Amino acid sequence: MKLGGWVLLAVTLLLVVGIAALSYRSAVDVRAAADGVAAEQRILQQAARVLALATDAETGQRGYLLTGDPGYLAPYRRALTALPEGVQRLRDVTAGSADQQQRVDELRAAIDRKLAELRATIEAQRARGSSAALDIVRTGEGQAQMDRIRALLGDIVERESQRLGERQVLITRTTRDATSLTIAALVLAVVTTTLAAALIVGAVRGRERQRAALAQQEIRERVTQRLAAIVENSDDAIIGKDLAGVITSWNAAAERMFGYSAAEAIGRPIMIIVPPDRVAEEEEVIRRLGRGGRTDHFDTVRWTQDGRLVDISLTVSPIRDSGAAIVGASTIARDITERKRVEDDLKRLNETLEDRVAERTRQLAEINAELDAFGYTVSHDLRAPLRAMNGFAKALLTAYGDKLDARGHDFARRVVAAAEQMDQLIQDLLTYSRLSREELRARPQDLADVVGEVLATLQADIRQRAASIAVADTLGRVMANRPTLTQVVTNLISNAIKFVAAGVTPRVRIWSEPRDGSERLWVHDNGIGIDPAHHARIFHVFERLHGHEAYPGTGIGLAIVRRATERMGGRVGVDSRAGAGAAFWIELPRATSADGS
Numbered sequence: 343m344k345l346g347g348w349v350l351l352a353v354t355l356l357l358v359v360g361i362a363a364l365s366y367r368s369a370v371d372v373r374a375a376a377d378g379v380a381a382e383q384r385i386l387q388q389a390a391r392v393l394a395l396a397t398d399a400e401t402g403q404r405g406y407l408l409t410g411d412p413g414y415l416a417p418y419r420r421a422l423t424a425l426p427e428g429v430q431r432l433r434d435v436t437a438g439s440a441d442q443q444q445r446v447d448e449l450r451a452a453i454d455r456k457l458a459e460l461r462a463t464i465e466a467q468r469a470r471g472s473s474a475a476l477d478i479v480r481t482g483e484g485q486a487q488m489d490r491i492r493a494l495l496g497d498i499v500e501r502e503s504q505r506l507g508e509r510q511v512l513i514t515r516t517t518r519d520a521t522s523l524t525i526a527a528l529v530l531a532v533v534t535t536t537l538a539a540a541l542i543v544g545a546v547r548g549r550e551r552q553r554a555a556l557a558q559q560e561i562r563e564r565v566t567q568r569l570a571a572i573v574e575n576s577d578d579a580i581i582g583k584d585l586a587g588v589i590t591s592w593n594a595a596a597e598r599m600f601g602y603s604a605a606e607a608i609g610r611p612i613m614i615i616v617p618p619d620r621v622a623e624e625e626e627v628i629r630r631l632g633r634g635g636r637t638d639h640f641d642t643v644r645w646t647q648d649g650r651l652v653d654i655s656l657t658v659s660p661i662r663d664s665g666a667a668i669v670g671a672s673t674i675a676r677d678i679t680e681r682k683r684v685e686d687d688l689k690r691l692n693e694t695l696e697d698r699v700a701e702r703t704r705q706l707a708e709i710n711a712e713l714d715a716f717g718y719t720v721s722h723d724l725r726a727p728l729r730a731m732n733g734f735a736k737a738l739l740t741a742y743g744d745k746l747d748a749r750g751h752d753f754a755r756r757v758v759a760a761a762e763q764m765d766q767l768i769q770d771l772l773t774y775s776r777l778s779r780e781e782l783r784a785r786p787q788d789l790a791d792v793v794g795e796v797l798a799t800l801q802a803d804i805r806q807r808a809a810s811i812a813v814a815d816t817l818g819r820v821m822a823n824r825p826t827l828t829q830v831v832t833n834l835i836s837n838a839i840k841f842v843a844a845g846v847t848p849r850v851r852i853w854s855e856p857r858d859g860s861e862r863l864w865v866h867d868n869g870i871g872i873d874p875a876h877h878a879r880i881f882h883v884f885e886r887l888h889g890h891e892a893y894p895g896t897g898i899g900l901a902i903v904r905r906a907t908e909r910m911g912g913r914v915g916v917d918s919r920a921g922a923g924a925a926f927w928i929e930l931p932r933a934t935s936a937d938g939s
Contacts, residue, residue: 601647786933
């Protein structure tokens with residue numbers, strides 16, 4: 343018996359050790375769940391901060407667009423730095439969740455696009471005025487990105503709220519399971535041990551129960567305190583209510599927004615802040631909650647205690663008990679009065695925009711009419727005296743040439759040359775002016791046909807200079823206006839055979855190559871070249887790098903090339919060094935079969 347007693351005592355000790363191990367494991371699991379609750383609260387706080395920063399950035403931009411006052415951009419500038427840091431912090435605190443990390447990455451991309459849209463509108467306002475900025479706003483891209491940001495943050499908050507409920511359920515289940523296992527072990531101990539051993543096991547069980555209860559109570563208190571601190575310190579009104587619409591919680595922000603103290607609001611129906619014409623709206627929100635649905639960023643109005651209407655944005659989420667049953671709702675209300683004011687101002691601005699556009703169109707039409715009249719005057723009235731000067735000077739040389747000495751002949755020839763140069767200058771200026779106003783209809787054009795036509799026109803100059811022109815066997819097709827494209831190619835080839843050093847035979851190569859949906863035409867020469875410092879300058883009006891005596895011209899030819907190419911949707915450029923020739927290029931949209939080629 344004595345040996346059997348020791349055996350029973352040994353069995354009892356083993357059972358006690360097993361019970362202790364199970365209890366310890368349960369406590370570890372409970373504490374791990376509590377740490378998870380703390381992490382989820384950090385995620386909820388950071389998500390709220392990111393949403394507030396994004397909203398502040400948008401509000402600052404709208405205030406600036408409306409007033410033009412840079413002072414409104416202060417929250418936008420703060421958000422430029424704080425938003426990326428806030429998103430990175432959100433990514434850090436969600437490091438243990440792959441699905442939340444993916445949402446944060448999508449959120450980062452949406453915020454980058456939103457900031458790019460805000461930056462574009464602000465720069466457009468600064469550079470070109472409110473009309474240009476409003477054109478960007480009206481695309482809806484900024485609103486779409488803001489909706490996307492709110493949706494992603496709502497998904498993050500909802501997921502963490504769900505996990506918070508799951509952890510609370512886990513704490514309860516773990517404690518219950520540990521208690522059940524302990525009871526089972528104690529029953530077995532009672533069967534296999536003496537009454538003394540049973541009393542010992544009972545004492546151990548009592549201590550473990552007390553420890554588990556204390557741990558669970560401590561965790562619940564910590565969770566409750568943290569949740570209460572978050573709710574109480576939030577800048578948004580956070581209101582709890584049951585499914586009957588009775589207020590169960592009311593934070594400090596709700597007191598500031600609606601004027602009721604927590605003592606005055608809790609226990610009363612939510613309808614105390616709902617205007618009569620919005621009652622059906624609130625009833626629909628409560629019905630949706632009963633079905634498990636939520637309401638995201640719903641713009642509406644609510645009463646304050648002193649009878650004022652406040653514009654707010656509501657997000658309403660269901661509250662579930664440990665059994666996942668819906669027992670109430672959590673409402674987050676944000677004051678959007680300032681945002682609504684800006685939106686109303688923008689709406690009024692848009693309503694007057696059409697009248698302003700019509701007035702500007704009328705003014706532009708008057709300016710164009712004046713330009714046309716000026717062009718007619720220049721073309722006829724100003725050129726007529728030049729033609730008379732040219733004609734009289736030539737007549738002087740013909741009729742009285744034998745009576746003029748060498749100096750007289752030189753003076754008369756100079757008059758003829760100056761008149762012809764002035765006439766060419768006027769023609770080039772008129773061409774440049776028309777390029778800014780005329781509609782250029784683009785059609786598929788074969789570059790080989792255009793180059794061939796230009797070379798035929800320039801045959802006299804080519805023979806005079808003994809120039810060598812090499813054209814590639816195959817040239818591409820582009821979308822362009824035929825007369826305008828012919829003018830561009832003429833100017834480039836004329837320059838290629840004109841700007842060569844004395845005694846050098848011009849050699850010109852012409853080819854084309856495809857470039858990402860475009861076709862680039864090259865005109866390469868062996869001329870005097872251009873220093874890279876002057877590459878941009880030469881495409882401006884009257885920009886000449888050499889005197890007229892060395893290389894004749896008006897200084898407008900390359901300006902016409904640039905303006906004409908850009909009007910046809912293309913680009914121009916040059917690759918050259920001083921003394922090493924030049925390779926000018928134009929790039930135009932490539933013609934395809936879909937274009938009718």
